[in-house]
Amino acid sequence: MEITSNISTYTNNQSKEEQSTSKTKNTIFAFFPSLIPDMFSIEELDKFKYTSESTFDDYLDDGAYLLKTKKYGTEDYETIYLNKIKVNEHLKEIENKVLDDDSLVDNVTYCSKSEVYSLKHNDSIGSKSYQIWTKEPITEKYLKERYDKIQSFFHNNYKKFLLEVEKYNNEMRKYNESNPNEMQKSYKGSFNRVILDGETINIDEEEYNRHYSIYLTTRNGDSVTEDIESNFYYQEFMNIDNRYENAPEFESMVNKLSNESNDIFDVWRKVSLFVNLGLIPEGNQTLFSNLQDSENASYAMQNIKNKNLEQSLINTFSLIFDFRLLSIKDIFGTSLEENKFQNELNNYAKEHPTTNKKFIFNGDISIDKNSSEEYKNFITNILIDFFENKKSTYKDKTISASEAEREHYINQVTECFQLLIDNLKQTINKQEEENNNLLYQYTKNIKVNPLNTI
Numbered sequence: 385m386e387i388t389s390n391i392s393t394y395t396n397n398q399s400k401e402e403q404s405t406s407k408t409k410n411t412i413f414a415f416f417p418s419l420i421p422d423m424f425s426i427e428e429l430d431k432f433k434y435t436s437e438s439t440f441d442d443y444l445d446d447g448a449y450l451l452k453t454k455k456y457g458t459e460d461y462e463t464i465y466l467n468k469i470k471v472n473e474h475l476k477e478i479e480n481k482v483l484d485d486d487s488l489v490d491n492v493t494y495c496s497k498s499e500v501y502s503l504k505h506n507d508s509i510g511s512k513s514y515q516i517w518t519k520e521p522i523t524e525k526y527l528k529e530r531y532d533k534i535q536s537f538f539h540n541n542y543k544k545f546l547l548e549v550e551k552y553n554n555e556m557r558k559y560n561e562s563n564p565n566e567m568q569k570s571y572k573g574s575f576n577r578v579i580l581d582g583e584t585i586n587i588d589e590e591e592y593n594r595h596y597s598i599y600l601t602t603r604n605g606d607s608v609t610e611d612i613e614s615n616f617y618y619q620e621f622m623n624i625d626n627r628y629e630n631a632p633e634f635e636s637m638v639n640k641l642s643n644e645s646n647d648i649f650d651v652w653r654k655v656s657l658f659v660n661l662g663l664i665p666e667g668n669q670t671l672f673s674n675l676q677d678s679e680n681a682s683y684a685m686q687n688i689k690n691k692n693l694e695q696s697l698i699n700t701f702s703l704i705f706d707f708r709l710l711s712i713k714d715i716f717g718t719s720l721e722e723n724k725f726q727n728e729l730n731n732y733a734k735e736h737p738t739t740n741k742k743f744i745f746n747g748d749i750s751i752d753k754n755s756s757e758e759y760k761n762f763i764t765n766i767l768i769d770f771f772e773n774k775k776s777t778y779k780d781k782t783i784s785a786s787e788a789e790r791e792h793y794i795n796q797v798t799e800c801f802q803l804l805i806d807n808l809k810q811t812i813n814k815q816e817e818e819n820n821n822l823l824y825q826y827t828k829n830i831k832v833n834p835l836n837t838i
Contacts, residue, residue: 729748
């Protein structure tokens with residue numbers, strides 16, 4: 385491909401100028417010290433550096449790029465204007481060629497003018513992001529080397545760098561105080577600045593904060609996995625994508641909680657609870673090296689198949705900030721062997737026998753695809769009564785709490801129990817609505833059209 389300036393437009397401009405005064409001619413040509421209407425090869429264009437952009441729409445169609453290059457054999461610079469459309473086409477070709485590299489990680493961009501690669505990283509949890517700019521191709525290898533270099537800076541050179549910056553700023557402060565009438569000299573900053581390959585550079589604030597967080601976790605020899613946030617940052621930095629091995633339900637729940645605007649700690653707490661109750665399996669996930677309170681896991685729902693209760697618990701706990709408010713241990717126990725939840729259901733069946741014309745409750749709340757809607761609703765209503773009883777008989781066992789604190793806490797627990805009860809009721813109402821819609825569609829389809837009887 386060859387790049388040319390717009391010859392016809394240039395020629396037309398010359399004709400117009402011939403009709404004007406010589407003064408106007410000189411003014412126009414002052415704007416274009418070296419306008420080239422001839423062929424201009426890609427090889428020659430590659431020698432130029434883009435210094436600024438100018439738009440002279442009256443003289444060149446769609447504007448022009450202003451470039452400066454050294455005159456051949458001299459140290460002098462000359463200014464050249466080139467057709468913007470042609471230059472953009474050339475730059476796009478370069479960009480496509482550079483990005484046609486399978487070793488680059490996903491979502492890398494490239495600016496042909498500055499020859500800079502960039503990557504905007506969006507978290508897999510939450511809405512935070514950071515951006516990397518570099519002259520080097522952003523590959524898996526580059527990301528690993530970048531991580532190692534920045535961590536090496538924090539572990540080996542960070543304190544020395546801070547002292548050097550502080551020393552320089554003190555000298556500038558003394559100079560400025562001694563010379564108040566002169567132009568004040570600027571100070572150096574240390575925040576967002578790291579030393580890579582001997583060069584001090586600025587990096588994205590979010591990237592800096594994450595590296596610093598990892599540094600604080602590992603500076604005394606601890607593993608990066610010791611801290612939930614640092615472990616997450618490390619896996620994001622290293623572009624690790626196999627964090628959910630054999631854990632599709634775990635991954636789905638993490639995505640759901642993240643989409644509900646939970647931060648990393650809220651996701652960790654909630655997904656930990658769902659695993660501990662046996663609502664979802666953990667699989668071989670490595671996103672979180674340790675789940676919260678896993679030593680007290682009861683896995684109470686692991687052997688109970690009841691989608692209505694499972695979904696109601698998930699919907700409820702997704703909204704509650706303090707899980708203690710539902711007395712998880714009091715309801716579900718702290719081990720699978722304890723079987724506290726099922727034992728209480730069995731006792732509830734004996735102490736509060738609930739029957740209707742068709743069903744008798746014996747403590748079993750499992751339902752499956754063969755269960756009728758009437759039976760499902762019967763079991764759900766039993767659970768509603770069970771949790772209503774839990775709510776009305778709950779007593780705060782905190783010995784040191786004042787009466788006012790105890791009353792406030794009990795009120796919060798009552799509200800949380802009510803939220804769970806409302807979610808259970810909603811499963812019945814939703815099913816009834818679906819059944820009514822199906823019945824309506826059925827009767828609508830089989831209804832006799834009066835016109836057909838005429």
